Amino acid sequence: MKIAVDAMGGDYAPKEIVEGIELARDAYPDIEFLLFGLTDQIQKYLKDDTRIEVKQADEVIEMGDEPVKAVRTKKQSSMVLAATSVKEGQADAFFSAGNTGAILASGLFIIGRIKGIDRPGLATTLPVITKDDQKNFVMLDVGANADTKVLNMYQYALMGKYYASNVMKVNNPRVGLLNNGTEADKGDMDHRKVHDLLADDSDIHFIGNVESRELLNGAADVVVTDGFTGNAVLKSIEGTALSMLHLIKGSIMSGGMTSKLGAAMLKGTFGQIAKSMDYSQYGGAVLMGVKAPVVKTHGSSKAPTVKNTIGQIKQMIDSKMISDLNNYLNSHTDQLQEIKETIKNSK
The missing domain is CATH 3.40.718.10 (Isopropylmalate Dehydrogenase)
Incomplete structure (x- = not known):
């Protein structure tokens, strides 16, 4: 290697x-x-x-x-x-x-x-902080394409599924579509079309729309989104995590001796929190x-x-994973072509 x-x-x-x-x-x-x-x-x-x-x-x-x-x-x-x-x-x-x-x-x-x-997408792994049995999830696209089409997001779901299955070793990964509500009719027309495509695909364990506030709670194993939204959400998560750590540290330092003694007793706990929110332990972003x-x-x-x-x-x-995904796409050429035609005719 x-x-x-x-x-x-x-x-x-x-x-x-x-x-x-x-x-x-x-x-x-x-x-x-x-x-x-x-x-x-x-x-x-x-x-x-x-x-x-x-x-x-x-x-x-x-x-x-x-x-x-x-x-x-x-x-x-x-x-x-x-x-x-x-x-x-x-x-x-x-x-x-x-x-x-x-x-x-x-x-x-x-x-x-x-x-x-049609368009590669950038995938990143993020932590799940409220479930012991789910340590992280993958989200894509997080910035490769600012202008993302319906077909692109459908293909991100395929690639995310393969990454979660083969690399993260998740059995039958749950795929969610990032949207502004969990109902099937939420979002703009493109997101509604993506929702319907994923819901109709029996090869994908699609669980429907997921909201950004539930991502770190383990809402899905694979979160599909357009590149503009994905990049904004990723930076919001990183910024919020850093801000919260600074807020906790600042409150402790300004809280007097009692706060500092309490913090000393909880040093191990704070260390675990910081570790769970540290993106560096999950590696880098993958161009899928x-x-x-x-x-x-x-x-x-x-x-x-x-x-x-x-x-x-x-x-x-x-x-x-790359060869497996390539084989899957080759074996589903007709299906992908039908989806392209469906999207084209629905415009």
Whole structure:
């Protein structure tokens, strides 16, 4: 198993990327790594090159670069070369903490779409905090496509189901459609059409509409949404979690000695709360619908998050999720074509 890494992507690259890859190398003895980037900078932080090969990349795609233009013009960038190595069969998966738009463009234009998928979607894993038997759920799209069509959301449900089944090991995952109410007639016309398509598909365990306030309560194992809404909800969840932790800490510090003594007694409990809300332990966001695993972690990720994300990629490769999804789509070509016609005729 070999993973291509954009070692220059991220706020703390290459230091935290290299240190995270070394942690992952030590944790997963069956993985080899190709690190693409400025060799002299990478070597400063690389303590042991066992199963790690450094590849020179003369250019870097910066966070502020226009994504598609950067991928097309910076052919010798660490990101483009890492994605190209996957396309050419030199590596099994592509990982980066860099420019999100450029990662999406690299996955789409270099690695390529799975046949039958119109638009890849970005999927992320989030925690469930009120159920002991359900630890997390997957939501997509969370930002790959701002303008999402009915067919795209239907296909996100298919891909989310396969991710939950194969990678998260959820038996018959519950699929919910994010909407502004649980009733079947809620939402705009596109969401109503998606609801009806999913309800009519016997291969999907569709539980109906779910509201954003119920997501962290385990409303579904797979939450399907358009990219604009999904990205807004994701950032709201992250922002609320951080704000609540700051609020609790601020209240304790300003509450006098009694509050501080109480907090000391509950230190373990607060630690568990912080851990359960820490997105870094769940890895990165997966670009679903491309021919190989493409995973993007947060730009501010440190070494432990990088290591966790590599574990996530390993699960994807071990589960053969991409090939299983590809086979499923190939075997349902006629069904997908009928759905396209149904959507077209309903306009």
